[in-house]
Amino acid sequence: MTSVYPLSKKCFAELVSTLSMVMDMEENIKLYHGWRVALFADRIGNVLGMPTDELFYGGLLHDIGALGMEDHIVHRIMNGDYLNDPKILAHPLKGAAIVKRLPGMERIALYVEDHHERWDGKGYPAGKKGREISGGGQVILAADLIDISLRHIKKPDIKKIVDSFRTLKSFFRPDIYEAALEVLGDIPFVAAMVDYNNLRYYIESRIRLEEDQCSPDQQGGEIFINIFADIIDAKHAYTGGHSRRVGEYSLYIGRVLNIGSLFEDNLYKAALLHDFGKVAVPKRILDARRRLSEAEFNIVKQHPVHTIELLNSVTSLSFLAEAAGGHHERYDGKGYPRGLKGSDIPLYSQIISLADSLDAITSDRPYQKARSFSRAAEIIGEMRGTQFDPDITDAALEAIKEFAVKEKIV
Numbered sequence: 001m002t003s004v005y006p007l008s009k010k011c012f013a014e015l016v017s018t019l020s021m022v023m024d025m026e027e028n029i030k031l032y033h034g035w036r037v038a039l040f041a042d043r044i045g046n047v048l049g050m051p052t053d054e055l056f057y058g059g060l061l062h063d064i065g066a067l068g069m070e071d072h073i074v075h076r077i078m079n080g081d082y083l084n085d086p087k088i089l090a091h092p093l094k095g096a097a098i099v100k101r102l103p104g105m106e107r108i109a110l111y112v113e114d115h116h117e118r119w120d121g122k123g124y125p126a127g128k129k130g131r132e133i134s135g136g137g138q139v140i141l142a143a144d145l146i147d148i149s150l151r152h153i154k155k156p157d158i159k160k161i162v163d164s165f166r167t168l169k170s171f172f173r174p175d176i177y178e179a180a181l182e183v184l185g186d187i188p189f190v191a192a193m194v195d196y197n198n199l200r201y202y203i204e205s206r207i208r209l210e211e212d213q214c215s216p217d218q219q220g221g222e223i224f225i226n227i228f229a230d231i232i233d234a235k236h237a238y239t240g241g242h243s244r245r246v247g248e249y250s251l252y253i254g255r256v257l258n259i260g261s262l263f264e265d266n267l268y269k270a271a272l273l274h275d276f277g278k279v280a281v282p283k284r285i286l287d288a289r290r291r292l293s294e295a296e297f298n299i300v301k302q303h304p305v306h307t308i309e310l311l312n313s314v315t316s317l318s319f320l321a322e323a324a325g326g327h328h329e330r331y332d333g334k335g336y337p338r339g340l341k342g343s344d345i346p347l348y349s350q351i352i353s354l355a356d357s358l359d360a361i362t363s364d365r366p367y368q369k370a371r372s373f374s375r376a377a378e379i380i381g382e383m384r385g386t387q388f389d390p391d392i393t394d395a396a397l398e399a400i401k402e403f404a405v406k407e408k409i410v
């Protein structure tokens with residue numbers, strides 16, 4: 001498999017596995033569906049002598065088309081209430097379209113497209129039959145159904161899983177069915193897949209197999225940063241497009257401040273990712289149409305901490321962690337999470353913070369109607385020297401004017 005030029009394969013592996021983990025985050029709970037499907041698919045492929053790289057990445061990304069649904073797809077499938085839901089029926093094709101955005105991953109996109117097709121022709125989305133279905137799609141389906149049945153039982157009773165898998169014979173190409181049963185026969189491996197600490201170890205060891213290096217200054221992760229921004233914006237209904245707008249406003253402010261093109265590029269990336277940690281905040285809190293309780297607000301206040309942790313866990317994005325995670329600090333030291341003051345707050349964070357406020361003021365929110373850009377300039381001006389650094393506030397006010405002229409907003 002070719003890597004996403006110029007990303008090293010190791011950086012790529014880290015990005016894809018983090019992407020998968022984040023998709024499977026429900027509030028603070030990690031479901032690790034993608035990780036387990038990837039590891040099972042890798043094993044099954046190994047038994048069959050298939051190229052396992054593509055199965056591994058396909059497994060990590062197979063449900064990417066189900067992003068932003070009310071309830072995680074795993075719960076929907078476990079409850080069996082999905083067959084009339086157009087969103088569920090569309091997720092393989094939608095996912096394939098997203099995976100195609102990653103260069104060199106056309107085959108993986110095909111696997112994603114096929115991962116609910118069945119050998120007997122009774123699957124979806126196309127009802128393909130027998131050899132019409134890609135082998136990779138069938139391997140991922142096997143891994144997917146194994147993971148779902150693992151979730152149905154409290155203790156890993158392997159015999160029960162094997163018995164329930166045996167009933168699915170008509171779903172699979174015969175050799176793939178046999179290979180999946182062989183993998184299920186490896187009891188220590190199956191038991192390891194149930195233990196979440198072990199899972200991390202298995203994923204990290206798999207990433208280590210890539211022999212090249214991943215360093216913090218790796219370039220080329222733009223596609224991922226954009227997909228991450230889509231995830232953040234897809235998760236929370238009323239903030240649609242927020243990350244991109246904050247990115248754009250940050251660039252306007254950065255240009256007024258003359259930070260230079262290289263820095264603009266990093267500023268834009270940090271801005272796209274500033275709310276990454278919101279994937280760990282419960283949807284019922286983020287989308288609440290009422291005032292939050294103190295306890296709820298404290299949970300919201302943790303999101304920059306999660307942003308920092310998530311970005312630090314990806315080598316090629318770690319240099320953006322502090323910039324992205326500092327966007328709720330305030331010039332007067334009354335911000336969060338660290339209560340940093342004045343110039344202790346990274347410049348990028350201060351710019352993103354202004355851009356974030358600008359978007360909050362000018363967007364419709366459950367508790368407030370969107371206000372005009374000129375009203376936003378007034379409100380931001382009032383916070384000059386308290387919430388915001390005076391010089392950066394002046395730059396932001398200048399940027400708002402430029403933006404309003406260019407976009408013809410009165």
Ligand SMILES: [Fe+2]
Nearest residue numbers: 062063091115
């Ligand atoms: Fe799926």
Ligand SMILES: [Fe+2]
Nearest residue numbers: 033062063144
């Ligand atoms: Fe799945």
Ligand SMILES: [Fe+2]
Nearest residue numbers: 274275303327
């Ligand atoms: Fe935020």
